[in-house]
Amino acid sequence: MNKVENGNHLTVDEIEIKLLxxxxxxxxxxxxxxxSRASIKRRITQHKTIAGYQKLSxxxxxxLVEEPAFRKLLHDLSVNVxxxxxxxxxxxxxRTDIVPILQTYPFVRLWVAGCSTGEEVYSxxxxxxxxxxRERCQIxxxxxNESVLKRAKTGIFPISKIKEYTTNYxxxxxxxxxxxxxxxxxxxxxxKKFLKDKIVFSxxxxxxxxxFNEMQVVTCRNVxxxxxxxxxxxxxxxxxxxxCTGGFLCLGKKETMKFLSCEKDFIEIADQERIYRKHKS
Amino acid sequence: xxxxxxxxxxxxxxxxxxxxNRTIPELPEHFPVPxxxxxxxxxxxxxILVKTLDQASHLTVKEADEKETLNKGTVYIAPANYxxxxxxxxTLSLSTGQPVNFSRPSIxxxxxxxxxxxxxxxxxxxxxxxxxxGSLGMLRIKNxxxxxIVQDPKTAAAPLMPQSAIDLIEADYVTGLDxxxxxxxxxxx
Numbered sequence: 001m002n003k004v005e006n007g008n009h010l011t012v013d014e015i016e017i018k019l020l021x022x023x024x025x026x027x028x029x030x031x032x033x034x035x036s037r038a039s040i041k042r043r044i045t046q047h048k049t050i051a052g053y054q055k056l057s058x059x060x061x062x063x064l065v066e067e068p069a070f071r072k073l074l075h076d077l078s079v080n081v082x083x084x085x086x087x088x089x090x091x092x093x094x095r096t097d098i099v100p101i102l103q104t105y106p107f108v109r110l111w112v113a114g115c116s117t118g119e120e121v122y123s124x125x126x127x128x129x130x131x132x133x134r135e136r137c138q139i140x141x142x143x144x145n146e147s148v149l150k151r152a153k154t155g156i157f158p159i160s161k162i163k164e165y166t167t168n169y170x171x172x173x174x175x176x177x178x179x180x181x182x183x184x185x186x187x188x189x190x191x192k193k194f195l196k197d198k199i200v201f202s203x204x205x206x207x208x209x210x211x212f213n214e215m216q217v218v219t220c221r222n223v224x225x226x227x228x229x230x231x232x233x234x235x236x237x238x239x240x241x242x243x244c245t246g247g248f249l250c251l252g253k254k255e256t257m258k259f260l261s262c263e264k265d266f267i268e269i270a271d272q273e274r275i276y277r278k279h280k281s
Numbered sequence: 282x283x284x285x286x287x288x289x290x291x292x293x294x295x296x297x298x299x300x301x302n303r304t305i306p307e308l309p310e311h312f313p314v315p316x317x318x319x320x321x322x323x324x325x326x327x328x329i330l331v332k333t334l335d336q337a338s339h340l341t342v343k344e345a346d347e348k349e350t351l352n353k354g355t356v357y358i359a360p361a362n363y364x365x366x367x368x369x370x371x372t373l374s375l376s377t378g379q380p381v382n383f384s385r386p387s388i389x390x391x392x393x394x395x396x397x398x399x400x401x402x403x404x405x406x407x408x409x410x411x412x413x414x415g416s417l418g419m420l421r422i423k424n425x426x427x428x429x430i431v432q433d434p435k436t437a438a439a440p441l442m443p444q445s446a447i448d449l450i451e452a453d454y455v456t457g458l459d460x461x462x463x464x465x466x467x468x469x470x
Contacts, residue, residue: 038366038367038374041397042366222377225347225377229348252377254375
């Protein structure tokens with residue numbers, strides 16, 4: 001047998017990470033192989049330490065034979081840090097530049113891809129309500145992580161965050177009483193039912209799943225920063241194919257269509273807020 | 282260090298902009314490595330500070346973009362509210378993960394990922410700050426064979442951050458700000 005020279009010079013750690021990601025894909029179908037390595041490695045290493053594994057190979061064996069161990073790892077692999085009206089100026093722009101165009105449609109479908117615990121979904125629902133679009137819109141909120149979706153569905157957030165969210169809401173151009181949108185119970189703020197009614201929460205994995213409806217708006221903010229170029233290209237192609245002509249794609253503050261395969265299919269309409277519009281193909 | 286480093290990582294907190302303004306403009310136009318910086322800053326700060334530093338410097342100073350490829354002679358500054366990480370293929374990644382040491386961006390996150398990516402071909406620089414962020418990152422750099430430079434706490438606007446690193450590792454250089462630019466040139470050019 002010939003020995004193949006390995007030009008990559010992978011360290012033992014890197015090889016074990018690669019094997020672990022392969023194991024996850026082969027056993028459970030979740031594909032983290034095209035995530036940015038530095039970040040995924042950090043999260044795996046943290047999980048290893050907190051969950052008390054000596055070696056990555058121990059972790060690999062355990063998640064292969066025990067699904068609950070895998071679910072715990074899965075929870076730690078995705079970044080679930082979010083807030084309501086995060087980057088308020090984006091939401092302000094959404095209200096001034098996107099909403100008037102949405103108002104010309106008889107029915108509006110919006111997809112929040114990678115919605116995590118739902119804070120940004122409820123933020124959008126509030127704006128749509130205030131702008132009179134509630135009765136003719138449907139928000140699809142998806143994530144690959146079932147446990148955060150469950151939390152998103154409850155619409156319960158820590159009351160300690162409400163002060164910050166209220167400030168964000170006002171900076172985002174909100175002019176109503178923010179307290180009208182939730183009920184305070186002990187240390188929780190529970191979002192009102194009329195906001196939840198317009199949201200469908202569902203599992204969807206951007207790395208492997210496909211188009212499920214035609215959308216007027218897709219928001220996917222601070223999700224693609226965790227993907228490598230190959231996966232980013234897959235995901236923006238999926239968004240392009242999901243959007244109607246003239247539909248809007250909203251990315252995170254530090255995300256861009258530059259250098260991505262579908263760049264030519266979109267026009268940038270707000271460079272600071274990273275809002276793009278699909279033009280006629 | 283017996284070969285050209287692939288990058289310099291620099292962490293600074295309280296008193297940071299003054300320290301950067303005294304060091305970066307002193308670096309020559311043909312500085313042969315990228316310099317990647319985490320400066321703790323308020324979450325709402327705009328990049329006016331980055332622009333000012335850019336205008337005052339021979340090198341290009343810019344806010345780091347995700348997936349950006351590292352170039353020599355360029356200074357990358359972590360954007361507010363994002364962790365900045367280095368990949369082995371000489372690109373940068375961003376993350377909105379939990380703050381580390383109460384900070385996002387965190388110096389430890391940058392240093393640890395850079396140490397993993399570049400090993401011995403890395404220089405770590407830790408300057409003034411009222412935080413313990415950066416110490417564990419310096420330890421990782423040291424353990425991977427990289428070179429460590431810490432500001433002399435006596436000369437620092439806030440001594441806690443450099444002192445914490447000195448308590449944890451034996452730094453290769455302990456220096457004042459006035460000598461830092463020259464030292465970096467000597468070690469790289």
